[in-house]
Amino acid sequence: xxxxxxxxxxxxxxxxxxxxxxxxxxxxxxxxxxxxxxxxxxxxxxxxxxxxxxxxxxxxxxxxxxxxxxxxxxxxxxxxxxxxxxxxxxxxxxxxxxxxxxxxxxxxxxxxxxxxxxxxxxxxxxxxxxxxxxxxxxxxxxxxxxxxxxxxxxxxxxxxxxxxxxxxxxxx
Numbered sequence: 001x002x003x004x005x006x007x008x009x010x011x012x013x014x015x016x017x018x019x020x021x022x023x024x025x026x027x028x029x030x031x032x033x034x035x036x037x038x039x040x041x042x043x044x045x046x047x048x049x050x051x052x053x054x055x056x057x058x059x060x061x062x063x064x065x066x067x068x069x070x071x072x073x074x075x076x077x078x079x080x081x082x083x084x085x086x087x088x089x090x091x092x093x094x095x096x097x098x099x100x101x102x103x104x105x106x107x108x109x110x111x112x113x114x115x116x117x118x119x120x121x122x123x124x125x126x127x128x129x130x131x132x133x134x135x136x137x138x139x140x141x142x143x144x145x146x147x148x149x150x151x152x153x154x155x156x157x158x159x160x161x162x163x164x165x166x167x168x169x170x171x172x
Contacts, residue, residue, distance in 0.1 A: 001076075002076055002077075002079075002080045003080075005073045005074075005076035005077045005080065006076075006077045006080050006081065008073055008077075008091060009070075009073055009074045009076075009077035009078075009088075009089045009090075009091045010037070010077065010088045010089060010090060010091075011037070011040050011041050011044050011090045011091065011094065012044075014037070014040040014041075014044070014090065015037035015040060015041065015087070015088035015089060015090040016088045018037040018039070018040050018088075018090075037087055037088055037089070037090040037093075038087075038090055038093045038126075038129065038130070039093075039126070040090055040093075041090025041091060041092065041093030041094045041097075042090075042093045042094070042096075042097045042122060042125060042126060042129075044090070044093075044094045045093065045094040045095070045096070045097030045098050046097060046118060046122055048094070048098065049097070049098065049101050049118060049121075050118065055101075055103065055104055055105065055106045055107055056103060056105075056107070057103065059101070059102045059103055059104075060102045060103045062102075063095070063098045063099055063102040066095055066098065067095050067099070067148065067152060070091050070092070070095050070144065070148055071143075071144035071145055071147075071148050072144055073091065073144065074089055074091055074092060074143075074144040074147040074148060075143035075144030075145070075147070076144075077089055077091075078143060078144065078147060084146075085139060085146060085147050089147060092147050092148050092150075092151040092152075093129065093151055095148060095151060095152065095155070096125055096129060096151030096152055096154050096155035097121065097122065097125050097155060098155065099151075099152055099155025099156050099158075099159060100121040100122075100124065100125040100154075100155040100156075100158035100159050100162070101117075101118070101121050101159070101162075102155075102159060103159070103163075104117065104121075104159065104162055104163065104166060105166055105167070117162065117166070120162060120165075121158055121159075121162055124157075124158035124161055124162065125154055125155055125158040128153075128154035128155075128157050128158055129150070129151055129154040132150055132154075133154065133157065135149075135150065135153055138150050138153065
């Protein structure tokens with residue numbers, strides 16, 4: 001069961017590979033924060049969203065359910081990997097990106113407008129996640145809650161920005 005938690009928490013193993021690659025990027029002076037496991041986790045979330053994650057209230061409820069399930073899963077993976085918020089764990093970024101999209105009014109948008117929203121959500125979420133803008137101290141929480149909290153907050157902050165822009169644009 002613990003190996004399943006590691007597999008899921010590391011984005012089907014992508015985080016294990018990319019977190020090691022990020023170490024090489026650091027040695028070469030490249031920005032590992034933007035190229036490692038977290039990027040892969042966000043891309044997995046983007047793939048899930050592109051496949052048709054529901055908008056509105058169903059999207060919020062689905063994302064809430066995934067978040068609740070992810071807390072113990074990432075906590076168990078952290079125990080197995082032996083490092084607090086191990087860089088290989090990227091399920092938190094996947095869930096954070098889903099929060100960036102949860103409940104957005106996407107139904108009335110055309111294809112390219114929707115792609116634009118997905119891209120804006122991606123960019124905003126990555127910025128808020130990398131710079132820990134909403135609340136840098138939440139990572140001190142223990143276990144899966146500490147792993148998930150900063151990414152959920154970054155996703156919610158990105159969501160708030162997008163809600164304001166979309167609701168203003170849809171009224172115009």
